[in-house]
Amino acid sequence: MKTKNLLMMMMLFFSVTLFAQNADDKKVINDAEKAKAAFLEANPKMQGYFDDAKAYAIFPNVGKGALIVGAASGNGAVYERGVLVGMANLKQLDVGAQIGGKAYSEIIFFKTDKAVQEFMDDDFSFGSNVSAIAVNQAPPSFNITYTDGVAVFTLPKEGLMAEVSVGGQKFDFEAFD
Numbered sequence: 400m401k402t403k404n405l406l407m408m409m410m411l412f413f414s415v416t417l418f419a420q421n422a423d424d425k426k427v428i429n430d431a432e433k434a435k436a437a438f439l440e441a442n443p444k445m446q447g448y449f450d451d452a453k454a455y456a457i458f459p460n461v462g463k464g465a466l467i468v469g470a471a472s473g474n475g476a477v478y479e480r481g482v483l484v485g486m487a488n489l490k491q492l493d494v495g496a497q498i499g500g501k502a503y504s505e506i507i508f509f510k511t512d513k514a515v516q517e518f519m520d521d522d523f524s525f526g527s528n529v530s531a532i533a534v535n536q537a538p539p540s541f542n543i544t545y546t547d548g549v550a551v552f553t554l555p556k557e558g559l560m561a562e563v564s565v566g567g568q569k570f571d572f573e574a575f576d
Contacts, residue, residue, distance in 0.1 A: 423474075424486055427459065431476035434459035434504040438554055448550065452508040454479040454515045456570070458489050459504050460556075465497040469566065473505070477572060479515070485574040487518075493566020501558030511548030518572055525551075525568040 434457050438445050449455065454477065461473035471491035477484055489505070509515045517523040544550070 427474045428476045430459035431457040448508045454509040456487050456507045462502050464500040469493045469497050487572045491568045499559050502556040504554045506552045508550045510545045514548035
């Protein structure tokens with residue numbers, strides 16, 4: 400009897416955990432679709448990046464806070480050729496003259512097979528040599544080039560932050576089975 404109760408408790412725990420994960424993923428996926436629409440509304444020329452990329456990751460809600468040392472994090476949905484293939488998380492750490500907090504959306508486009516594979520193998524990170532373009536402040540030509548097979552765009556949501564900092568972003572990818 401105790402074994403049966405223990406087994407039932409374990410099954411309940413795992414089903415609740417699985418459901419919670421799926422519910423979180425569904426929210427992120429829904430938010431990612433809304434973020435994609437917001438990026439395209441801010442600059443319709445971005446459609447070319449969605450069409451041409453081998454893969455892209457949309458992080459709809461990235462939060463950042465800083466007082467000399469800054470940190471940011473967010474969860475995202477990953478698409479390969481426009482098809483949802485997994486989830487990812489973003490972590491950022493930087494240091495410099497900075498204070499405040501902000502929320503933004505970020506999209507990373509992958510143009511090469513090598514860049515896609517590095518991202519999906521969790522071997523992908525940004526150093527200070529990759530900069531993001533604020534999509535709503537992009538030049539009228541909007542002809543952004545890829546750096547090492549990667550292009551990054553951000554869309555500010557809210558907050559106020561002053562910063563001159565150096566740091567990087569690290570990503571973890573989890574494919575759907």
